[in-house]
Amino acid sequence: MxxxxxxxxxxxxxxxxxxxxxxxxxxxxxxxxxxxxxxxxxxxxxxxxxxxxxxxxSLHPPISTNLVGRPFAISQTINAQAKREVAKAAAAMCEDGESIIIGGGSTAYMMAEYLKNRQIHVMTNSFVIAEYLLKNSKCSVTLPAGKLYREQNLILSPFPEDGSANFYASKMFFGAQGVGKLGVMETDPQIVQGTTRLLQRAEQRVLLVDSSKFAQRSSMIICELSELDTVITDQGIEPKMQKMLEATGCRLVIAPSTQVQ
Amino acid sequence: MxxxxxxxxxxxxxxxxxxxxxxxxxxxxxxxxxxxxxxxxxxxxxxxxxxxxxxxxSLHPPISTNLVGRPFAISQTINAQAKREVAKAAAAMCEDGESIIIGGGSTAYMMAEYLKNRQIHVMTNSFVIAEYLLKNSKCSVTLPAGKLYREQNLILSPFPEDGSANFYASKMFFGAQGVGKLGVMETDPQIVQGTTRLLQRAEQRVLLVDSSKFAQRSSMIICELSELDTVITDQGIEPKMQKMLEATGCRLVIAPSTQVQ
DNA sequence: TTCTTAGCAATCATTTTCAATCATAAAAAT
DNA sequence: ATTTTTATGATTGAAAATGATTGCTAAGAA
The missing domain is CATH 1.10.10.10 (Winged helix-like DNA-binding domain superfamily/Winged helix DNA-binding domain)
Known part of the structure; x- marks a missing residue:
């Protein structure tokens, strides 16, 4: 070898x-x-x-060892390196003093690590992100109202008046279960509802997905590809998929690989 | 390994x-x-x-601080013990399946420990209580919207539509900075606002204060004593204060001492 | 109080891990 | 074909980690 x-x-x-x-x-x-x-x-x-x-x-030891939801803990480890690269590129898009929203998903979660030394106003419905930023960063953290779901580590509310209406962000970063021609997909209707509600509070929508997500499909559509401003993924994306994304008019950012080739 | x-x-x-x-x-x-x-x-x-x-x-504010062998002032230790007794009595008032609200304050915080093995619907604006219950209990946890304040570990919102309006609880448990003839007092106007908003969502109002709080005064009134349904305190309460409380019509519960004499 | 037990730091023998060295084999350059 | 370079594997003495033992101290019980 x-x-x-x-x-x-x-x-x-x-x-x-x-x-x-x-x-x-x-x-x-x-x-x-x-x-x-x-x-x-x-x-x-x-x-x-x-x-x-x-x-x-790893240079980046798992940031929160006391993860609650098993499903979340597992999804964090697969494609970890690619997710980290994507998260790093996403964090680089933020400037100090900016207001952003971070949604659920393990990729978005990793953003928290790169926001550690920043001063950013963050709204998130992810409890672990809130916990991490509260304990390890100088960022201000705002939460929407809702019930805390253990498996996904998310705060979700069936009511529209969940307190997020008073928040405005220049960008929202979020992950998803899968991405296809029809749009960005998730499995759980509650997650879809929570995410779309937050999406309305942000000027730009930035999707964070490692390239494996382009092969995944799921049952519910969060939004169409044309509604996205930016998609950040890793170098594993196929040219065909790349073309399709660019045809929808959204900016595609391919995070630079930090690995040895 | x-x-x-x-x-x-x-x-x-x-x-x-x-x-x-x-x-x-x-x-x-x-x-x-x-x-x-x-x-x-x-x-x-x-x-x-x-x-x-x-x-x-754990390094982070351990709910159950080991009483023995700690370099704390004796009065502090006794206070912690009193708070724990009060918290335990409060938890005993809850039944499985019930919906309750828990406010801020270190006494209320200790309630979480005694709810560990219960199945209760809890709404709280205390981040540490949410964190503890999420990780250590089977309770369902609901949060109001708002900004996370590091010092107080509270979620507070200046907006009235913070998502708590859809919640109803049979009891609300909360602590305070001080208690006097004029009412229950706190220092921070934001805390007062957050607490009063939650108080409106509960049928019964239960105040948790160790007896030292009857000697404390503060600048802002959360509510009058007549608005309280129950006050839980420890055995250190003075008879004069006891009479005054009973005169307002609220039930006074004196938590049994668990300390070995 | 005094006694008993559990927890702890210090010590030492044993095992594991490591970097440096050397020798060999493969690859590259001459 | 021969020399030089590079990569690999084995060996070894030193350093570090581990586990057992011991004597001491503090906590809890009688």
């Missing part, structure tokens, strides 16, 4: 687990311990991962 | 339970007692958790 190939696999392993041991990597890659150590040292020097005694860990 | 992995798991355990013992962690992690102690010491030095005799507890 080639050196680059090993590096690539090591980074994937590291981004998916909080920590991998040298022994695990030896097993996974079939190389000697010495080689793995050299690889880990190299990637560490290159700033691609964090070396710890006994193995390596 | 890897060191980082242990640290991560310990932090999860600590954030999920009010207090976790060394023995529990030994069991959970399969490492020796010495190692666990070293880990706990490390995390303590790193400021990630609070070390207590026999184990570790």
């Amino acid at each position: 080639h050196e680059r190939e090993r590096h690539r696999i090591i980074l994937v392993e590291v981004s998916e687990k909080p920590v991998v041991t040298i022994a695990q990597l030896v097993e996974r890659l079939g190389a000697s311990e010495a080689t793995i150590r050299r690889d880990v040292n190299f990637l560490h020097d290159a700033g691609k991962l964090n070396k710890v005694r006994g193995g390596a860990e | 890897h060191e980082r992995e242990r640290h991560r798991i310990i932090l999860v355990e600590v954030s999920e339970k009010p207090v976790v013992t060394i023995a529990q962690l030994v069991e959970r992690l399969g490492a020796s007692e010495a190692t666990i102690r070293r880990d706990v010491n490390f995390l303590h030095d790193a400021g990630k958790l609070n070390k207590v005799r026999g184990g570790a507890e």
